[in-house]
Amino acid sequence: MALCLHAAHAQTPAPARGAPAAAPAAAPAQISRDAQRAYETTRDKLVQIRTLLRNSNTQASVGSGFFVSANGLIITNFHVASQLALEPERYRGVYVPVDGKEAEVELLAFDVRNDLALLRVKAPATGMPQLAFRGADRPLARGERIYSLGNPLDIGFAVTEGTYNGLVQRSFYPRIFFGGALNPGMSGGPALDDSGQVVGINVSKRLDGDLLSFLIPAEFAQALLAKAAPAKPITKPAHAEVARQLGEHQALLTQRFTAAPLTPQKHGGYSVPVPDDALARCWGRGREPDFKAFDLERTDCQIDSHVFAGDFNTGYIRLRYEAYNAPKLGPLRFAAMYSQSFANEYFATRGSRKATPAECSERFVETGGMPMRAVVCMSAYRKLPGLYDVSVLTMSVNQSTRGVQGRMDAQGVSFDNGLKLVAHYLGGFKWEAAP
Amino acid sequence: MSAGILGLLQATDRNGALVAKLDVRHWPVTVGRALTADLVLDDSHVAGEHLRIDRTPEGVVTVQVLDTINGVALGRTQHGRGTQFNWTDSEALALGRLKLGLRLAEAPIEAEEPLPHFPWRAMAWTVLAVMGMLALVVGQSWLTLTEPSQLARQLPGLMAAVAMGIAVWAGLWALATKLFTHRLQFWRHVRIACASALAIQLASMLAGLLAFMFSLESLARFESQLVLLGAAAAIYLHLTVIVPQRRRGLAGLVAGVAVLGMVAMLGTNWLQNKRLSNKLYMSTIYPPSLRMAPAVPVPQFLDEAGAIRERLAARLKDREPDAGAADDSDSDTD
Numbered sequence: 003m004a005l006c007l008h009a010a011h012a013q014t015p016a017p018a019r020g021a022p023a024a025a026p027a028a029a030p031a032q033i034s035r036d037a038q039r040a041y042e043t044t045r046d047k048l049v050q051i052r053t054l055l056r057n058s059n060t061q062a063s064v065g066s067g068f069f070v071s072a073n074g075l076i077i078t079n080f081h082v083a084s085q086l087a088l089e090p091e092r093y094r095g096v097y098v099p100v101d102g103k104e105a106e107v108e109l110l111a112f113d114v115r116n117d118l119a120l121l122r123v124k125a126p127a128t129g130m131p132q133l134a135f136r137g138a139d140r141p142l143a144r145g146e147r148i149y150s151l152g153n154p155l156d157i158g159f160a161v162t163e164g165t166y167n168g169l170v171q172r173s174f175y176p177r178i179f180f181g182g183a184l185n186p187g188m189s190g191g192p193a194l195d196d197s198g199q200v201v202g203i204n205v206s207k208r209l210d211g212d213l214l215s216f217l218i219p220a221e222f223a224q225a226l227l228a229k230a231a232p233a234k235p236i237t238k239p240a241h242a243e244v245a246r247q248l249g250e251h252q253a254l255l256t257q258r259f260t261a262a263p264l265t266p267q268k269h270g271g272y273s274v275p276v277p278d279d280a281l282a283r284c285w286g287r288g289r290e291p292d293f294k295a296f297d298l299e300r301t302d303c304q305i306d307s308h309v310f311a312g313d314f315n316t317g318y319i320r321l322r323y324e325a326y327n328a329p330k331l332g333p334l335r336f337a338a339m340y341s342q343s344f345a346n347e348y349f350a351t352r353g354s355r356k357a358t359p360a361e362c363s364e365r366f367v368e369t370g371g372m373p374m375r376a377v378v379c380m381s382a383y384r385k386l387p388g389l390y391d392v393s394v395l396t397m398s399v400n401q402s403t404r405g406v407q408g409r410m411d412a413q414g415v416s417f418d419n420g421l422k423l424v425a426h427y428l429g430g431f432k433w434e435a436a437p
Numbered sequence: 438m439s440a441g442i443l444g445l446l447q448a449t450d451r452n453g454a455l456v457a458k459l460d461v462r463h464w465p466v467t468v469g470r471a472l473t474a475d476l477v478l479d480d481s482h483v484a485g486e487h488l489r490i491d492r493t494p495e496g497v498v499t500v501q502v503l504d505t506i507n508g509v510a511l512g513r514t515q516h517g518r519g520t521q522f523n524w525t526d527s528e529a530l531a532l533g534r535l536k537l538g539l540r541l542a543e544a545p546i547e548a549e550e551p552l553p554h555f556p557w558r559a560m561a562w563t564v565l566a567v568m569g570m571l572a573l574v575v576g577q578s579w580l581t582l583t584e585p586s587q588l589a590r591q592l593p594g595l596m597a598a599v600a601m602g603i604a605v606w607a608g609l610w611a612l613a614t615k616l617f618t619h620r621l622q623f624w625r626h627v628r629i630a631c632a633s634a635l636a637i638q639l640a641s642m643l644a645g646l647l648a649f650m651f652s653l654e655s656l657a658r659f660e661s662q663l664v665l666l667g668a669a670a671a672i673y674l675h676l677t678v679i680v681p682q683r684r685r686g687l688a689g690l691v692a693g694v695a696v697l698g699m700v701a702m703l704g705t706n707w708l709q710n711k712r713l714s715n716k717l718y719m720s721t722i723y724p725p726s727l728r729m730a731p732a733v734p735v736p737q738f739l740d741e742a743g744a745i746r747e748r749l750a751a752r753l754k755d756r757e758p759d760a761g762a763a764d765d766s767d768s769d770t771d
Contacts, residue, residue, distance in 0.1 A: 295583040333724035345720030358752040363742040366732040373732035382749040
């Protein structure tokens with residue numbers, strides 16, 4: 003649902019080249035005087051970040067960034083600079099300031115969990131203009147105006163105006179809900195308050211709504227800057243470091259998922275486990291009108307803890323249930339329908355560049371006073387050692403014309419945590435004979 | 438016929454049609470293309486004077502091969518120019534493209550065969566097989582089309598399609614049969630097709646049932662191989678109708694092709710995914726009361742699942758990431 007806002011070349015629309023009118027100087031008239039001021043005071047600190055293929059010098063992706071120190075340190079998103087971290091032998095990075103003179107940058111550090119990267123201008127620099135961060139002691143009020151800057155779709159630098167709407171509910175890491183437009187290419191650009199101080203970094207938006215955009219709170223960028231300013235540039239593929247940070251992420255995710263018992267959700271005599279409302283977002287659908295022969299209730303839950311890990315998102319948990327009740331169908335027809343639903347599941351049979359084909363283990367298990375059929379499948383990440391995708395598929399086999407089927411997918415977890423999640427999940431099912 | 442007939446020589450073509458015959462009234466007789474021969478055969482592979490057939494006073498029929506380049510064959514034995522042999526049994530001689538048979542006057546004749554009756558029994562079997570097949574279609578649809586309106590709407594079309602399928606399948610086999618044996622045997626092929634479809638379905642249902650009852654996952658995983666074996670058996674049965682005299686050779690041929698097919702199926706899966714079956718887990722469920730296998734506690738299940746770690750480690754080892762990159766084209770996830 004959420005779109006990361008860097009523009010890979012395939013996403014760049016064709017008319018981009020022939021649209022010089024959209025250049026920053028020709029800011030549309032409806033932008034307020036405040037926005038104009040925000041742009042004017044920031045323009046020399048704002049840059050476009052490009053990753054280029056070393057061989058052909060063509061751009062592989064573009065995003066935005068901004069100077070945060072006098073010696074040329076730049077903050078941007080990890081998803082803008084990930085190719086510099088994972089394939090430095092194939093890609094190099096450059097920045098383009100508003101006045102248009104391209105120069106090389108190098109990657110110093112990144113924070114995968116908060117989607118941030120710290121770059122440095124390659125040529126020694128002093129006295130560079132820089133943006134300041136708004137202190138945590140001065141929190142914004144809901145509804146306050148903020149201005150987001152960047153270079154959308156490589157068209158030209160732009161400022162968009164919007165409102166601060168507090169933090170996103172049920173986001174695994176804090177994210178600012180920005181009521182304004184963000185577009186691909188603006189990723190990594192700064193969002194400023196009225197006084198021109200950085201409150202957040204542009205990161206993503208929702209595709210299924212309007213003006214629903216997200217910022218990374220400035221404190222994470224400050225933390226990365228404080229920690230990594232003296233670091234040496236990254237010149238070799240940093241998969242081990244990405245895996246280490248994802249390891250911290252999945253440890254936290256597992257800990258939060260298993261900290262408390264899952265909430266029971268009732269379907270007839272069955273209880274299925276759903277995560278706490280504060281942790282996951284669940285959607286339910288009951289009684290499909292298309293199916294007259296049986297009742298079907300579905301629940302989908304997802305923990306919004308996605309982390310961008312190079313070519314793919316990982317680090318999240320998804321749960322799904324289907325509760326069937328078909329007293330009119332009889333045991334045989336129910337079994338046939340129930341089997342069909344159990345068979346109709348996707349697993350990584352073939353494997354990919356990201357991960358190996360799945361390996362599975364299956365059994366009848368006894369849990370919560372009923373027998374269930376359970377299948378657990380895992381695949382190992384090829385380049386991120388110690389991380390796995392884990393899926394568990396299960397269905398009750400205790401009643402002849404009713405049952406529940408559940409599936410949990412946990413992406414990017416360690417092997418042991420994967421099994422821990424499965425245990426926690428399977429332990430949450432229960433059968434209580436109908437009253 | 439006069440009492441002087443000593444025997445009857447009959448030449449037939451490959452289809453068994455009579456092309457020439459000779460009432461033998463004296464020994465020896467000659468056979469050949471020349472008009473001077475006693476039995477004149479119109480076949481370009483037969484010499485002018487091909488054979489001389491005689492009978493010794495002891496009653497043994499002898500054959501002398503005359504001036505021919507092709508010679509003559511009795512059973513599998515070839516007799517060339519200038520040789521002589523005894524024609525002892527009643528087997529036909531092969532000369533040129535024709536067969537030459539001999540009936541001696543004193544040889545006993547086989548009893549009269551009654552005319553064939555209407556094949557009631559075969560028809561009963563045919564009806565049974567077709568009914569069974571349609572019952573299977575109805576049963577399957579009843580099982581899987583759970584919405585009443587769906588069943589009513591789709592069943593007639595489905596039955597027609599299955600009937601058409603069987604008719605086309607049996608029809609093609611019948612054409613092949615006609616080509617080789619001059620009989621269609623259409624209904625026999627229908628019987629074979631229906632019976633084997635039923636048998637395959639029953640076998641795979643039984644395999645699924647046993648897999649569920651005793652948690653024998655591999656039985657469920659290799660169901661398609663079972664179907665392949667059943668199909669091979671069905672094709673063997675069809676073929677024996679076409680060439681009934683070569684049962685053993687056919688069995689070998691079909692078994693060979695089936696083994697090759699099986700190896701290809703398993704081999705493809707192995708090469709692609711390093712596993713023999715492309716089914717990851719057992720998905721067919723029967724009513725819970727049929728389950729015999731025990732349900733284990735969750736910790737034991739997870740203990741067993743721990744073995745996945747080693748298996749994944751092996752998978753990581755045998756295709757390193759850079760080799761994986763070369764395989765981009767078949768990665769359908771991401």
